[in-house]
Ligand code: SF4
Ligand code: SF4
């Protein structure tokens with residue numbers, strides 16, 4: 001049996017199971033922390049770099065998805081340093097995102113919009129030039145789901161979902177600016193043996209993988 | 214690029230042979246296996262990745278992910294003649310991109326591809342260490358400096374000539390053997 005610990009997040013007293021990741025504890029207590037890549041009950045992969053918080057006693061901000069809670073922990077979800085990190089990270093992500101909310105299946109149910117609103121950040125990058133590869137084709141080979149790689153924020157969640165519930169046909173490919181989520185040999189979902197189960201669309205935090213209307 | 218039946222067969226057999234030395238399915242061995250395949254074949258094609266994924270009991274896309282991540286792995290067969298255009302800082306400044314464009318146009322392939330007849334493959338490399346000669350092209354192991362688009366034509370032409378000569382000699386040899 002794990003033991004219960006008490007901690008403070010933004011002056012709110014909360015309790016949680018020892019060892020739980022801070023991100024989930026905060027979210028369960030209605031304290032919002034931006035996050036794209038974390039999946040509850042899975043080893044955190046800590047790629048999006050948006051879930052930073054300050055923990056008293058720690059020199060630098062930490063990613064809350066990888067930070068276990070402990071007794072008497074004191075957390076601040078906002079600080080100048082945290083805001084700066086999130087702002088930069090978010091701008092980087094948005095500089096590689098095909099922004100078109102009006103025509104997007106993710107509109108109004110999108111983690112990017114949510115982060116922008118919660119942290120008062122622009123969706124459109126201010127300083128960075130947009131680097132999206134507009135030539136990446138939309139995969140419309142399935143009946144139910146559709147994949148628009150230009151909207152993908154590389155959170156990696158669909159890979160896990162597909163391994164767990166689908167046919168395990170997705171993963172990252174290439175590196176750097178060319179990094180994408182794709183299938184074996186970059187073939188269509190249909191050719192790759194997609195089950196059309198929708199598990200990927202379920203977890204996708206943006207409008208990249210979605211269920212057709 | 215489509216692989217020939219022959220290439221697919223060789224790829225599978227070679228991978229199978231290499232995998233025979235690995236009885237375990239320890240994931241730490243995937244990269245050494247892939248490196249061995251590349252050493253033998255000169256590249257790691259999809260059928261080889263499929264064979265490797267079966268052995269390690271992993272989805273094929275996981276192997277694809279590894280192979281495409283590392284620059285050291287090639288996915289398509291190398292050409293008989295390998296053209297490497299330097300894109301290091303100096304060569305970049307001296308018009309390396311124009312040289313790369315010329316090759317792409319002349320060979321009718323994109324950087325990273327191989328011609329249908331497997332005669333030429335084209336790739337970009339970082340500084341090859343002779344920046345004073347920029348822009349530099351390395352053809353097979355030979356360095357060519359101060360390359361211009363006309364020089365690209367010239368290089369291609371001389372390879373063509375060499376090839377014709379070789380073929381001519383082969384035919385002569387054959388004819389000679391028949392006469393004996
Ligand atoms: S994924 Fe979100 S931010 Fe991007 S276009 Fe769709 S709704 Fe807008
Ligand atoms: S498609 Fe969606 S779930 Fe998959 S990596 Fe991209 S953003 Fe994440």
Ligand code: FES
Nearest residue numbers: 046048049051065
């Ligand atoms: S949620 Fe923590 S790094 Fe992405």
Ligand code: FES
Nearest residue numbers: 299301304340341
């Ligand atoms: S940059 Fe091309 S040789 Fe140095």
